[in-house]
Amino acid sequence: MIEAIGLHKHFGALHVLKGVDLRVADRELVFVIGPSGSGKSTLLRCLNRLETPDAGSIVVDGIDLMHRRTDLNAARRRIGMVFQGFNLYPHMTALGNVTLALRKVAGKGRAEAEALGLAALERVGLRDRAGHTPGQLSGGQQQRVAIARAIALEPRVMLFDEPTSALDPELVGSVLAVMRELREDGMTMVVVSHEMGFARAAADRVVFMDHGQIVEQGPPAAIFEAPQEARTQAFIGQIQRH
């Protein structure tokens, strides 16, 4: 489903990605962990070309994202993304947030877009909040609306960039529950997050990144219980103490 090969990315003098290969199979859930500055978010943001790598190839669902004639806007419809800071449009209602791309990108009429939007809000358990603006919703609810905004377009892949890091601990569960349901529906997902419990329960594979490279990867149990590399061991030890 995703095949990213040989990705390099510089921010000025900083070499953020140093030759990263990531393949994700259909219906696979891959967790990406690593210290801050390891390049994990940059890697994720390359997968829908919010960042453009300096070198490497990215093919998602058969679409070559690095080809200059690829229609990125059309490709992005098929790649949903959820951000750490939710990034809901504050001047629109929850339903407005979910229907904007349905109307402007997918070209649906108002009635059809609203029906699809309400169905997406229903999936995240927030149909009754359709008329609320983001300011009237809790962080957890905002993040679920953001997930609805992405899944309303029926993407083939979902990218999550630290979806629960900005949430109060008691609100994390509701977002993870929605992600778990997506997982059960067979969505292909790449998740940058340190939610180890969720990774253990739901991930097929955990990828550990450090200094712009993939250091080690494997099933959650292997990475969390018996990491092979010293850097992985140090990192796992650190996050388990917290």
Add this chain to the structure above:
Amino acid sequence: MLDTFFNVEIMKAAWPILLAGLGNTLLLSVTVVPLGLLGGLMLALLARLHSPWVRWPLMAWVDFFRAFPPLVLLILLYAGLPFIGIELGGFGCVAIAFFLNTGAYYGEILRAGIDSVPTGQTEAARSTGLSASQTMAWVVLPQAVRNVLPDLMSNTLEVVKLTALGSVVAMPELLFQARQAQSLTYNPTPIVVAALVYFALLWPLVRLLSRLENRALRAG
């Protein structure tokens, strides 16, 4: 005193003339404000292009027209352009001078507004497949305008007041008409009435602006 400044007979006589002037002031305002906003929007959008070939001329343009007194610009257009065979008339000159001057101001305000919208908004919109221009139109601009609404209104207020400059180039707007009436009647009453009309026209805007500013202060 009353006979000098609030002469009722003269008020009655001057009223139709003043009314025509008010009409022209309003016409000028509804021409100049959208024109300035449009020019400002163009400048603000151009400012987002990172090419130095756009940035430097743009900065020079904005600086020039913000530093150039609008009255001088207006007289220059009115008195200067005929020498190269272009006769725009009072209305045309006022429209162009204001487009250049207030466009530069609106442009800076809108640019600040666009800059105030977090990049995460653009990223979220682009990640759903919206194009750059769709993102600007539906996500960024509505928030940008809301964030700088008091500044936009304050500038608009200035623009409406500045339309009085049109009197200098024989544009028959409110002030010009009032001065005509004054010189015909040898009495300052028409000027007093014009002042009151300006006040009545702008005071609601001023009130609204203060309310917006207070709200922004409380929210900020």
